[in-house]
Amino acid sequence: MRIIGGLWKRTKLPVPDRPGLRPTPDRVRETLFNWLGQDLTGWRCMDAFAGTGALGLEAASRGAAEVLLVEQDPQLVDQLRAMQAKLGAKAVKVERANGLSVLARLPPGGLDLVFLDPPFDANLYDKALAASASPLAADGLVYLESPSAWTDAALAAYGLVVLRHLKAGAVHAHLLRRAA
Numbered sequence: 001m002r003i004i005g006g007l008w009k010r011t012k013l014p015v016p017d018r019p020g021l022r023p024t025p026d027r028v029r030e031t032l033f034n035w036l037g038q039d040l041t042g043w044r045c046m047d048a049f050a051g052t053g054a055l056g057l058e059a060a061s062r063g064a065a066e067v068l069l070v071e072q073d074p075q076l077v078d079q080l081r082a083m084q085a086k087l088g089a090k091a092v093k094v095e096r097a098n099g100l101s102v103l104a105r106l107p108p109g110g111l112d113l114v115f116l117d118p119p120f121d122a123n124l125y126d127k128a129l130a131a132s133a134s135p136l137a138a139d140g141l142v143y144l145e146s147p148s149a150w151t152d153a154a155l156a157a158y159g160l161v162v163l164r165h166l167k168a169g170a171v172h173a174h175l176l177r178r179a180a
Helices: 026-036 054-061 074-087 099-105 125-132 152-158
Strands: 044-047 066-071 092-096 111-116 136-146 160-168 171-178
Touching: 026 054, 026 136, 026 160, 026 171, 044 054, 054 066, 054 074, 054 092, 054 111, 066 074, 066 099, 074 092, 099 125, 111 125, 125 136, 125 152, 152 160
Parallel strands: 044 066, 044 111, 066 092, 111 136
Antiparallel strands: 136 171, 160 171
């Protein structure tokens, strides 16, 4: 697995064998960053279930000003910190914590992009979508990766709508924005 664009393009990311770890495939990340635009200069991002850090590091590689990688697994946190040091990624902060708790404590409107890619079997989607509402800027975006498609009707309770959707194998990738 590699970072696919930006400053650290082609940098390999280690993928340890951990329960529930399912890194976002290259093809899906490439599509996501085509949707977002290649330049994320100045963006404030959070990867609430960082895992390998692929999504957040990809954002930082493309110029994001602040990227918070949140992960609970201590082995993955150590790996993220090692990668942050290797890259000299000053915009990246790694925090060992529960992503939902961190989302809940962030100031309102402080994030331009929230990555939500929880373990598929953890049943965290409703909680994660609800928690992302407050820290999301008015024109902010949420990237949601899940085993099934989400509809505008299902997202209405969170004040979100689908901007883009992609199915790649068993993965449904969604780019969401606030409802009008």
